[in-house]
Amino acid sequence: MPSKVRNAPDPAQAAATAMARHRHDPLELLQMLRDVEEACGWIPPEAIDCIEARLALPRAKILGVASFYSFLHLKRAGRYRILFSDNITDRMLGSLGLLDRMCRGLWVERGKVSEDGLVSVDTTSCTGLCDQGPAILVNGLAVTRLTERRVDDICELVRDEVPPGEWPADFFRVEDNIHRRDALLGTPWLPGRALEAALARSPEDLVAEMKASKLRGRGGAGFPAGLKWQACREAPGKARYLVANADEGEPGNFKDRVLLANAADAIFEGMALGAWATGARRGFLYLRGEYRFLLDHLEAVLERRRAARLLGESILGREGFDFDVAIHVGAGAYVCGEESALIESLEGKRGTPRNRPPYPVTQGYLGQPTAVNNVETFAASCLVALKGGAWYAGIGTPESTGTKLVCVSGDCEQPGIYEYPFGVEVRQVLADCGARLTQAVQVSGPSGATVPAAEFGRRLAFEDLPTAGALMVFNERRDMFEVARNFVHFFAHESCGFCTPCRVGTSLLRNMMDKLANGHGSPYDFAEIGKLNLLLQSMSHCGLGHSACNPVLGTIAKFRGAYQRRLAHEEFEPAFDLDRALAAARQMTGRDDAAAHVRPETEETA
């Protein structure tokens, strides 16, 4: 008889434990709420009572934070919480059919908790396992390579209430799928070597090497890392902070996951280099909630590095060089990948992007100078410290030096990680991953660019196609309108709700795309989509709103036919059936006279 899921612990006890673990520091509110959620399966009101009383925080603030993050539940959730990753690549692998199968197998309606409180099944934004999907999260842990068989097995395990910790380990196996290694993944890492090289010279020298390397930010925006470190070093402040951004939320991206699993030493060593260069004494790694399964591994690496005096006080015996890293875990919010929203989240608040300027590099964490870099940037900085800026600048293209991890998913034989020097042609990547009859690729995720076959000679580089890494492949059978619609749904779900143009605009855009998909489109709707795109681009508060229309603009520009086919009606028509909208009232009143119906418009005009 398998052991049953243990009874949920006392909420007050869970809250007390969580607060003690985080030193009763209100800045750690999000981490405390995460702990309570993990212990209880949701955040019971009694737990909020305790936090409110002990930390003297307004209840509205606690509720505001808890309700912002999609992995935190303020209503009782199922004892098993199953979330299907809903990126287009998961869908192409049949995720929606598997979701239906699981709902049937568990007698539960999608998005609802089963009557006995056992289980809920729903979708979530891309979980970063596009190369081994369809993927799900079970109580926050990633399960990969779903098949019908695996779905049926999971249904049985859930019905028997076997704790996820006792499920077959193979379910949770996450592959690295590295198919091409270059300077970064091909270099064997000896922890401490890059630091030793840097400490042999001054912090100013390291900044100079970084600037000479022309290493640019790997999160997608491409800001020169050396310049950022210098600005952080020179900005006035009481303390300096470093943040490694591992909140890899852009659908199609998974290179941070592979780096964290494979080269965590390089990331933390890069952070220590950053500390040497900027004078920061504290650093954070912001790990997206979906990568919770990497937490123990990362904590172990940190512990090992502390023991080896590569972190902590007097690093490598250098008096006064103190630096340590704490890991903060996110809770399901794409917008926290934006650096100022990430800092808000680090401070235990809702992840609402700040006004910029001032930029984090002068006023970041707690208002102090803060350098936020992507984990890949930190890892690459080790190469600069080891081999010099000039050597690094020799790789890639003049404006995009070094190498880039490219995350290939979608219609190809070998999805996974491919490391190339910048400047590689899209065509080359497609040949290497075994993609055939390719119609288009989406570079850098939904907020990036849609590239049709005629443009496969274009290069991955800041001069041409800037990228955070994702490259989703679509063969000739795929409907590019559906691709764009999936991405639009993603943005509508992830809009943080702070500014009206984005909060309302992304939902309106989603409704418009659904209207076209449901066969109610007309040229009028197409023109309205164009207006909405303009509004989103010009009026939104942050990059999320600015780029929410990119997939639509891109597919309209390159695949107009996919839209044209859906403008079935010459004249405007509603997105819903007006007569059916009266059905409930007809039933309640028992009426069926002529006035109890709405005639089709054509009949009326005839």
Next chain:
Amino acid sequence: MDGTAPRKLKVATTSLAGCFGCHMSILDIDERLFALLEKVEFDRSPITDIKEVGQCDLGIIEGGVCNAENVEVLREFRRRCKVLIALGACAVNGGLPAQRNTLSLPLILQEVYRSEPGARYGLIPNDPELPLPLNKVHPLHEVVRIDHFIPGCPPPADAIWKVLTGLLEGKEPALGHGLIHFD
């Protein structure tokens, strides 16, 4: 051209699921109404009490669409008016009446008409004279094509004036800074 004054534009107005507050705002353009009447002639409108809308150049509609009769009137306006304006928050977004959209219609009818014991509470009104409610309240543009929107609850008289005079001059109306707000 016969040399007389140019033909006056025909304008119709109506309130669907609204409170007539937007119409009060139309009256609020005050003495400018006289200047307006030089150029327009009102067709169906609470101002004229004409019940049927004729062929018009401009239709101004306040309120959202909450029942079968609203649908009929709105479609009539769309057919007869060259240009349609959605006036005010309810017409643009559904407004206050749309607050019922989070509840199911049967639940609302049940609560209103059947929640008290006794014979007089037993029946949901079913007279054919009464328009049946739609299961949700919709803004106008979800039911017919709308050409222009004037937001506000109610829109200020100056905003209405600016749009009307703009249209009369044959310009694309724009409210601009001061007359339009977010949040």
